Amino acid sequence: MPLSRSLSVSSLNGLPQWDDEQLPVGDLLFFEISWEVTNKVGGIYTVIQTKAKITADEWGDNYFMIGPYYEQNVRTQVEICDPPDPVIAKAIDTLQANGCQVYFGRWLIEGSPFVILFDIGSAAWNLDRWKGEFWEACSVAIPFHDREANDALIFGSLTAWFLKEVSDHIEDKPNLIAHFHEWQTGPGLVLTRYRKLPVATIFTTHATLLGRYLCAANVDFYNKLDQFDIDREAGERQIYHRYCMERASVHCAHVFTTVSQITGIEAEHMLKRKADVITPNGLNIKKFSAMHEFQNLHAMYKARIQEFVRGHFYGHLDFNLEKTLFFFIAGRYEYSNKGADIFLEALSRLNFLLRVHRSDVTVVVFFIMPTKTNNFNVETLKGQAIRKQLWDTAHSVKEKFGKKLYEALLRGEIPDLNKILDRDDLTIMKRAIFSTQRQSLPPVTTHNMVEDSTDPILNTIRRIGLFNNRVDRVKVIVHPEFLSSTSPLLPMDYEEFVRGCHLGVFPSYYEPWGYTPAECTVMGIPSVTTNLSGFGCFLQEHVADPTAYVSANNPDAKGSFKETVLRDFLTCWTGDTWAGFTCTPATSPSAACSQIAFRWNQVLPQRRMGSAFRDPLLSPHLHQSHNHPVLIIVMMKMRMMKTIMKDMMRMKKPRRIVRT
Numbered sequence: 297m298p299l300s301r302s303l304s305v306s307s308l309n310g311l312p313q314w315d316d317e318q319l320p321v322g323d324l325l326f327f328e329i330s331w332e333v334t335n336k337v338g339g340i341y342t343v344i345q346t347k348a349k350i351t352a353d354e355w356g357d358n359y360f361m362i363g364p365y366y367e368q369n370v371r372t373q374v375e376i377c378d379p380p381d382p383v384i385a386k387a388i389d390t391l392q393a394n395g396c397q398v399y400f401g402r403w404l405i406e407g408s409p410f411v412i413l414f415d416i417g418s419a420a421w422n423l424d425r426w427k428g429e430f431w432e433a434c435s436v437a438i439p440f441h442d443r444e445a446n447d448a449l450i451f452g453s454l455t456a457w458f459l460k461e462v463s464d465h466i467e468d469k470p471n472l473i474a475h476f477h478e479w480q481t482g483p484g485l486v487l488t489r490y491r492k493l494p495v496a497t498i499f500t501t502h503a504t505l506l507g508r509y510l511c512a513a514n515v516d517f518y519n520k521l522d523q524f525d526i527d528r529e530a531g532e533r534q535i536y537h538r539y540c541m542e543r544a545s546v547h548c549a550h551v552f553t554t555v556s557q558i559t560g561i562e563a564e565h566m567l568k569r570k571a572d573v574i575t576p577n578g579l580n581i582k583k584f585s586a587m588h589e590f591q592n593l594h595a596m597y598k599a600r601i602q603e604f605v606r607g608h609f610y611g612h613l614d615f616n617l618e619k620t621l622f623f624f625i626a627g628r629y630e631y632s633n634k635g636a637d638i639f640l641e642a643l644s645r646l647n648f649l650l651r652v653h654r655s656d657v658t659v660v661v662f663f664i665m666p667t668k669t670n671n672f673n674v675e676t677l678k679g680q681a682i683r684k685q686l687w688d689t690a691h692s693v694k695e696k697f698g699k700k701l702y703e704a705l706l707r708g709e710i711p712d713l714n715k716i717l718d719r720d721d722l723t724i725m726k727r728a729i730f731s732t733q734r735q736s737l738p739p740v741t742t743h744n745m746v747e748d749s750t751d752p753i754l755n756t757i758r759r760i761g762l763f764n765n766r767v768d769r770v771k772v773i774v775h776p777e778f779l780s781s782t783s784p785l786l787p788m789d790y791e792e793f794v795r796g797c798h799l800g801v802f803p804s805y806y807e808p809w810g811y812t813p814a815e816c817t818v819m820g821i822p823s824v825t826t827n828l829s830g831f832g833c834f835l836q837e838h839v840a841d842p843t844a845y846v847s848a849n850n851p852d853a854k855g856s857f858k859e860t861v862l863r864d865f866l867t868c869w870t871g872d873t874w875a876g877f878t879c880t881p882a883t884s885p886s887a888a889c890s891q892i893a894f895r896w897n898q899v900l901p902q903r904r905m906g907s908a909f910r911d912p913l914l915s916p917h918l919h920q921s922h923n924h925p926v927l928i929i930v931m932m933k934m935r936m937m938k939t940i941m942k943d944m945m946r947m948k949k950p951r952r953i954v955r956t
Contacts, residue, residue, distance in 0.1 A: 323471050325383075325462065326351075326359050329455055329484060330477040331448075333363025333411055334373050334403055336778065338628045339577075340477055340502055342811050343555075346580050349407030357381065357410070362458070364451055365399055365413035374411060376401040387461035388412070395421070396454060406580070414454040416447050426453040430483060433490035434548075436540040444480075445538055452483025459488055459495055470494050478502055479538060482545030489548045499549035500575065503559065503808040504566040505542050509533050511633050511806035518828065521565045543567050556830025557837075559808040576834055577809045581818055590820040597788065597796030598622070604786050605660055607683030608676060608742075608773060611734035612766055615658040622797040626664035626790070626812055627804075629776075631752040635803030635826070636663070640753070643770050644760035650769035662797075663753060663774040664790070669743035675734075676742045676785060682731055689728045693721050738764040741774040742785055795819050804829050 328351070332341040344361065352359050357380055370376075379385040379400050388398045397415035402408045426449055427438055438445045455474075463470040475498040476485045485497050506529060511517045530539040546552050546567045553573045554560040560571040602617045627634050643661055650657060697716055704711035740763065745751055753774060757763070762772045777783075779790045786793070794800065800816040800823035807829030814831050816823035825832045 324355075324358055325381075325470075325472050326355050327362055327459070327472070327474045328360070328477075329362040329474060329481045331364060331451070331480040332477075333361045334369045334413065335363060335366055336369075339809065339811050343502070343577050344477070345405050346578065348403070348405055348409045349580065352407040352409045359409055360384070361403065361409050361411045362455055363411060363413055364447075365397070365415040370399065370401075370413065373404055374399070374401040374413070375404055379410075383462055383465045384412070386465045387458055390461045391454070391458060395419070396457075398458075412458070414451060414458075416450045416454075419450050419454055422453070423450060426450065429453075429490075430487065434486055434540070434544040436537055436544060438537050438541075442537065445541070448480040448541070449483045452481060452485070452487060455481065455484030456487035456491060456493070459484075460491060460493055463494055472496065473498070475500065476545065476549070479505055479542035479545060482541050485545045486541075486548050496551075497549045498551045498553065499545050500553045500555070501542070501546065501559065501563055501567070501808075502555050503806070504562055505535060505538050506530050506533075506566050507562050508630070508633065508806060509535060512630060514632060517806070521562065524565070526566060555809045556833055558828065558830055558833050562808075576830065577811065577814075579811070579814055579818055593795045594820070597792045599796075600788060601786075601793065601796045603683070604680070607680040609738045609764070609771070610679045610682050611732045612738050612764070614766055615769075616656065619656055620658040620660055621799065622660050622662065623799045623801055624662040624664060624793070624797050625801050626662075627802070629665040629667045630806070633804060633806040634665070635801075635805060636665070636753055637756065638803055639801055640756045640760060640762075643772070644762060647762065647768055647770035651767060655769060658769050658771065660771045660773065662793075663772070663776075664779060664793075665753070665774075665776060666778050667751070667776045668746040669776050670746055671744050672785065673739050673742055673744055675736065675739045679738070680785060685731070686728050689724055693717075693724060696721060738771075740764060740772055741776065743776050745776055791815075791819065794821055797821060799823065802826075802829070807831075 328344070330340055330344050331337065332344055335341070348361075376399060379388060384400070388400060391398050395418065397418040399413040399415070401411055401413075403411045423446060430449060430453075431437055438449055440446070459472065459474060463472060472493075472495040474485070474488065474495050476482065477500050479501075482499070485499055488495050488497060506526065507517065510524070510529065526539075527536070530536040546563070546569050551572050552563075552569055553575045554563050554571040555575060555577050557574055560574055564570045601622055602620075605617065605620070606613060625634065625636060625639055631637055643659075646659065649655075650659070700716045701711055704716075740754070740757055745754065748754060757772060757774075762768060762770060764771050775786065779786060779788055779793050781787050781789045781792075788796075794816060798821070800812060800821055802810060802812050802823060802825050804810060804826055805828055807826070809830035810825055810832065813823040813825040813829070825835075827833055827836055
């Protein structure tokens with residue numbers, strides 16, 4: 297039976313009673329289905345987590361999240377309990393009686409929402425039957441070798457089965473809403489519609505499958521959006537079945553939403569349906585609010601990052617940490633889509649400029665992008681152990697020194713500093729100094745990466761030669777795991793780490809929304825993003841005079857970012873002699889953020905580096921364009937940035953700052 301697209305929720309039995317402005321929330325059951333419920337993979341985890349409290353407050357015990365069961369996640373994030381609703385309990389009992397393991401509990405995040413977790417492995421025996429039913433529903437065949445797609449089908453089938461049991465156990469006419477996120481949950485939506493369950497369905501795409509693949513292949517995606525042969529492109533990348541699952545989900549949903557305007561345009565071309573509603577991702581501002589504490593938090597967490605750097609670069613710590621800036625890029629490991637390629641090229645050129653000018657400024661750059669690892673790097677662990685040992689040694693010598701000094705002062709004597717430290721103390725200190733000697737350079741990675749030889753970030757680092765040599769003014773640290781406060785290397789949560797840094801760089805080519813620059817903004821940290829991200833588009837629309845760095849009128853425009861953005865960011869704060877400029881804060885009345893606008897028509901004529909570093913793309917007549925990527929730097933209000941600016945301005949004062 298072929299599925300037909302639903303144009304509105306009015307096509308569902310039982311929904312006309314919702315015509316009133318106020319929905320009868322007390323009589324509704326709301327299910328939110330996502331692969332990332334208690335399972336952190338990417339940005340959707342943040343979406344689900346940050347909306348949980350306000351949704352739970354509005355819906356109370358009628359709000360349930362549905363996701364896959366992973367034992368390691370449940371142990372640390374979920375409190376198992378009994379369902380308070382007898383209807384939910386009966387539905388779970390029915391699935392368990394048929395051999396499917398289902399877990400119910402509260403997710404230990406803000407709001408403590410109820411979660412229903414399906415053990416996919418316990419239901420794998422039903423895969424062939426569900427494949428047949430899915431074929432009958434939408435004529436999409438799922439190959440045996442695609443484990444992710446097979447898991448998505450099992451998860452979706454369990455979801456549809458569960459919703460059927462819930463609707464069957466409700467005595468009155470059931471009022472159910474199911475909100476599905478991303479293509480992994482799509483089979484559940486398709487089967488729900490195929491079985492004609494009385495459930496209102498919503499499907500939200502946070503990114504299109506094919507769009508992500510095309511952008512990763514360095515295709516001129518946005519300028520050729522209406523020219524792609526969709527079926528051929530999906531088939532060539534061996535994701536045609538996934539694409540069909542996603543497209544079927546979009547067309548079966550009663551309401552289709554995307555997270556940004558640019559993703560809505562993409563979905564209209566890729567999935568052939570215009571979004572009914574644009575629902576921008578949000579953040580719980582109260583969680584990050586610190587007001588006057590911004591400066592103190594930055595100083596505190598910066599000190600913790602400095603401690604890690606001391607251990608990581610032991611034996612090569614010949615740079616001043618008080619004149620060191622911390623940059624970072626974070627997100628899903630997508631080399632081109634996240635802009636890691638041009639960021640590395642920019643760092644290479646920045647390193648060259650800092651060395652040419654004999655600058656005493658050092659930039660330490662962190663790549664927080666999780667990928668497959670098999671253990672911690674031994675050299676990294678050794679560095680942290682040596683740092684802790686040196687700290688203990690210094691404290692023991694300090695205590696002995698202090699005691700002798702105290703006794704000398706009590707006797708009314710001026711102590712002889714040469715006698716206060718005895719031979720044992722000098723021996724201990726010499727041994728400590730010898731322990732910091734190393735035969736190798738500080739490691740680039742903190743973990744042993746499984747695919748070291750083919751990793752694109754590591755291969756680029758090898759090509760550009762950023763090996764953390766003494767002469768390099770740009771140091772690179774790749775941290776291929778999510779940050780955690782329980783880590784033996786860098787025991788910090790992501791929020792704490794961001795507050796301790798000076799700049800976040802996210803020059804994404806494909807970013808449906810982009811939480812990372814938004815999180816930097818609310819935490820008072822400058823960040824670079826693009827208008828090809830949903831957040832960048834949001835800024836262009838809602839913030840007055842957004843800053844345009846680069847308009848990519850041709851493929852070589854990436855060089856503009858590589859040669860200018862990071863350099864001029866440093867120039868703005870260090871006042872180095874590379875260029876004259878005007879630094880203009882522009883504050884938006886609707887949001888607590890501002891932009892540092894570099895006026896390129898004033899920068900270019902005054903550059904002292906000669907024609908080799910002049911970029912013909914950066915001419916005064918360039919303006920922002922919705923068709924080409926534009927780099928935008930976002931900052932908190934200047935008064936909130938006082939401490940961070942002090943760190944940067946401690947090196948040298950800017951030559952000229954014009955305030956508006």
